[in-house]
Amino acid sequence: MFYTALKYFVRIGLHWYAPDLRRKKLPLATFAGPSVVVANHPNSLFDALVIAAYCPAELWFLTRGDLFRHPVANMLLRSLYQLPIYKKSDDDEFAVKNDFTFDECIRLLASGKHVLIFPEGRSLNIWALQPFMNGGLTSLLERAYRADVPLQLQPYMLNYNSFQHVPKLVEITALPPLDSTDYIENNLIQSPALIADLRASLRAAMTEQPLAGKLLTDREESLLKIPAKIGYYTQFWFYRVWRDYIRKKTAGTIFYDSLLFTALLFSYPIFVFLVSFLVGKLAGFWIGLLCFMLLPATAYCMARYQQIKTETDLDSRKVNTLGQSR
Numbered sequence: 001m002f003y004t005a006l007k008y009f010v011r012i013g014l015h016w017y018a019p020d021l022r023r024k025k026l027p028l029a030t031f032a033g034p035s036v037v038v039a040n041h042p043n044s045l046f047d048a049l050v051i052a053a054y055c056p057a058e059l060w061f062l063t064r065g066d067l068f069r070h071p072v073a074n075m076l077l078r079s080l081y082q083l084p085i086y087k088k089s090d091d092d093e094f095a096v097k098n099d100f101t102f103d104e105c106i107r108l109l110a111s112g113k114h115v116l117i118f119p120e121g122r123s124l125n126i127w128a129l130q131p132f133m134n135g136g137l138t139s140l141l142e143r144a145y146r147a148d149v150p151l152q153l154q155p156y157m158l159n160y161n162s163f164q165h166v167p168k169l170v171e172i173t174a175l176p177p178l179d180s181t182d183y184i185e186n187n188l189i190q191s192p193a194l195i196a197d198l199r200a201s202l203r204a205a206m207t208e209q210p211l212a213g214k215l216l217t218d219r220e221e222s223l224l225k226i227p228a229k230i231g232y233y234t235q236f237w238f239y240r241v242w243r244d245y246i247r248k249k250t251a252g253t254i255f256y257d258s259l260l261f262t263a264l265l266f267s268y269p270i271f272v273f274l275v276s277f278l279v280g281k282l283a284g285f286w287i288g289l290l291c292f293m294l295l296p297a298t299a300y301c302m303a304r305y306q307q308i309k310t311e312t313d314l315d316s317r318k319v320n321t322l323g324q325s326r
Helices: 002-017 044-054 071-079 094-110 134-146 191-205 218-249 256-283 285-305
Strands: 020-024 035-039 059-064 082-085 114-117 152-160 169-174
Touching (some): 002 044, 002 256, 002 285, 035 044, 035 134, 035 191, 044 059, 044 114, 044 152, 044 256, 059 094, 071 082, 082 094, 094 134, 114 134, 134 191, 152 191, 218 256
Parallel strands (some): 020 169, 035 114, 035 152, 059 082, 059 114
Antiparallel strands (some): 152 169
């Protein structure tokens, strides 16, 4: 129940943050059996949010292990269907801890659940497919085979117009699933062949170029112009405060979209409620209710009316740790 509510909350928020969100071939992802969901990984935690919002199944996520160090963070993340995956630099006992995580994944998969993993292992805000770090995926495939779990790999391809401009254009494409039982030979799972086919499938679906937004039609522009201007003059300041703060905190890193979207997702409804409440107290209930409806409507028109910019800097690399510079 909580997962479903959060999923649709994120999906609603994406309509404001990414008003041009293209969903392609999603019915291909049937989730007929326990599945490991895999995708390219250009945009940090934002990738997982997009996939979770439009994946028809409930997902568990493998998340960087250093985020689980604090007991409160560990409890919160696990309540949000997160499981820790460690790098050698995270913990001296990374291999043992990862074994526990993979065992937990197999228990989930055996019960019909689904797990999301990014085989590239890291995100650098680039459009090209990076080399796979095969250890985690190989371990899951081999453990699933030994546990007699008929695992499927369900690939998704993600693409963006930019990693630094908002509003965004986001594209999520489902690719045909790969059945691990088709790769069993001589009582062994042929993991290298399966992973090679997975990589080829993702690569064939990728353009390795930023997406370009579509221009509004004259009719769309005329309909959106006035409410977009109202949204701009009444609320753009709220967005700008968060944008400038997050941009400063995430300079040179991959976390801009992830943190900005999360901050807006949870703070904007509070902002709308408080403003509407105050207006209602001063001008009456019905005026407050009208404000409650008009604020998000004009903000949406503002997002739709703005030009979606295409990234021009394709060579910069960003780090995946906050506090480091490029």
